[in-house]
Amino acid sequence: xxxxxxxxxxxxxxxxxxxxxxxxxxxxxxxxxxxxxxxxxxxxxxxxxxxxxxxxxxxxxxxxxxxxxxxxxxxxxxxxxxxxxxxxxxxxxxxxxxxxxxxxxxxxxxx
Numbered sequence: 001x002x003x004x005x006x007x008x009x010x011x012x013x014x015x016x017x018x019x020x021x022x023x024x025x026x027x028x029x030x031x032x033x034x035x036x037x038x039x040x041x042x043x044x045x046x047x048x049x050x051x052x053x054x055x056x057x058x059x060x061x062x063x064x065x066x067x068x069x070x071x072x073x074x075x076x077x078x079x080x081x082x083x084x085x086x087x088x089x090x091x092x093x094x095x096x097x098x099x100x101x102x103x104x105x106x107x108x109x110x111x
Contacts, residue, residue: 004053007059014066021066025048028066034065047062
């Protein structure tokens, strides 16, 4: 395996992303492994610490796993102006979940 000049930056950004989303390495590894990743959990930990190099395809699988985990996290959504009349905004802010469709918009909205 040759030296890839982008690997350190890819590693740094992956670490920053999982840290910001509070994704544990064990959860990242499990998702990565389910996507056919070849590296073991200790190897992934060593990679994240900069102690081990991984081939680009394995690094990309780690990035895919991280992005899928991050995208699956519940997060608050910005309300639309007509959401205030329904009482939905108050309940959303307490539990962090939207009562609308997958894109966060309410069903039946005129566009």
